[in-house]
Amino acid sequence: MxxxxxxxxxxxxxxxxxxxxxxxxxxxxxxxxxxxxxxxxxxxxxxxxxxxxxxxxxxxxxxxxxxxxxxxxxxxxxxxxxxxxxxxxxxxxxxxxxxxxxxxxxxxxxxxxxxxxxxxxxxxxxxxxxxxxxxxxxxxxxxxRTHRIDLGVVNGRPFLNVASIGLSVDLAKALCKRRKRIWGRLAYALAALGVAFRARPFTATILSAEGEARAKTYQVAVGNGRFYGGGMVVEETATIDDGTLDLYSLEMKNVWRLVLMLRCFAKGAHGAWADVRTQRGVDFEVRTRKPRHVNADGEIVATTPARFSILPEAISVFVP
Missing domain, CATH: 3.40.50.10330 (Probable inorganic polyphosphate/atp-NAD kinase; domain 1)
Structure with missing residues (x-):
């Protein structure tokens, strides 16, 4: 009421x-x-x-x-x-x-x-x-003061920050509401540690304007905004009103290499690593052999195959 x-x-x-x-x-x-x-x-x-x-x-x-x-x-x-x-x-x-x-x-x-x-x-x-x-x-x-921003869309569902397949889905499942209420942002670190121990790569096919690529990856993420995951940066030049999406795929042989990359993720410079695929565009599709969940803004919203697109200047928001 x-x-x-x-x-x-x-x-x-x-x-x-x-x-x-x-x-x-x-x-x-x-x-x-x-x-x-x-x-x-x-x-x-x-x-x-x-x-x-x-x-x-x-x-x-x-x-x-x-x-x-x-x-x-x-x-x-x-x-x-x-x-x-x-x-x-x-x-x-x-x-x-x-x-x-x-x-x-x-x-x-x-x-x-x-x-x-x-x-x-x-x-x-x-x-x-x-x-x-x-x-x-x-x-x-x-x-x-208001400003118009873009929205990402995955399988018809809009999102603000990032939509992803892989590690972040496992993390979202591990983060229960009670744990987040008690531990706050520390809950992300604790849950991430457990997810990393259990992580296994999967095969994904990524389709874009650049063609088709097949990758063995731990995560494919598509960002619309700038920040995600408690302060990580999607891509160092990304903004939420640039009319584009930023994709990255974690294709390292050992998930623990992410520890070495943390500082780069905090700045959005992870694309400098040879085992991180990055692309910028307005339309992506990710296919997997078996359906896999898609996490958008911390919630499970869809399954693969996942089609990502952008709605430029979709909504108006209040800004400082």
Whole structure:
């Protein structure tokens, strides 16, 4: 059930029919939204703890807030569609997985997206340059500046950061919600260690504008944004508005070579290694002998064969 938090009755009534929060046109002045829908994942690491502070921060600047919690990710886009009339923006209070679940609703309604980073990794918020504190991140909403960004698509499902096959899928399965809530980003390192011990390469066929390549790999990843995996960089020149996707394939003989590559992954320079295949493009397809899961923004969303494409300037987001 939605709960309306309003600075006062008059401002709430006035905002109900307010125009779009801001424009992305060249030279358009930033415009603070008058009425926003704040969607909260109470199971995210900090979602339940920070939602009232986030609402209060917006209310303090005269923004009327409709606060909505949900119990399952599949409900998020339905909530956006149901509550969109009269709203100027949608703010997601959660992590990358929650924001990913909201994308279909954002695409359908065209409302600008704001982020209160309350998850574990918060890579999308990092890509946007938002402060890690959810309340401090509301300064972007109050400032009213928006920017259009690209979305990646895998088998019809949109994603923000990276979609991948291989190690990251095993990692996603190993990262239970309880472990992330207790250990935070350390949970990624602990789970990754266990995944590495059990890792085995698989054979993948990669199709692109450059032709067809067959590879024995531990992971094939396709990035849309800049950051993923708790701060790793997709590719050193990648941005979330460059109109392209960045693919890499880990084709080393021993998975433990990744330890030597960690500093390069932190900078996005892993393509300099001979056993890492990299490509840039707008359309890729990855085929495997047996169906393998695809992880997008930390959630299992599809299976191979996986077709990757890009939606340039697909949605509008609030930025500092």
């Amino acid at each position: 939605a709960r309306i938090i309003s600075p006062d009755t008059a401002s709430a009534e006035a905002s109900a029919g307010a125009p779009s929060a801001s424009s992305d046109g060249e030279g358009a002045a930033p415009r603070k939204p008058a009425r926003v829908l704040v969607l909260v994942n109470p199971h995210s690491r900090r979602g339940a703890d920070c939602m009232h502070d986030v609402a209060a921060a917006l209310e303090a600047h005269g923004i009327a807030v409709v606060l909505e919690t949900f119990s399952a990710a599949r409900e998020v886009s339905d909530d956006i569609r149901r509550l969109a009339p009269g709203m100027d923006a949608v703010i997601v209070c959660g992590g990358d997985g929650t924001i990913n679940a909201a994308l279909p609703g954002i695409l359908e309604t065209g409302l600008p997206l704001g982020v209160a980073p309350c998850g574990t990794a918060n890579d999308f918020a990092r890509t946007l340059g938002l402060p890690p504190d959810p309340v401090a991140a509301m300064s972007a909403i109050v400032g009213g």
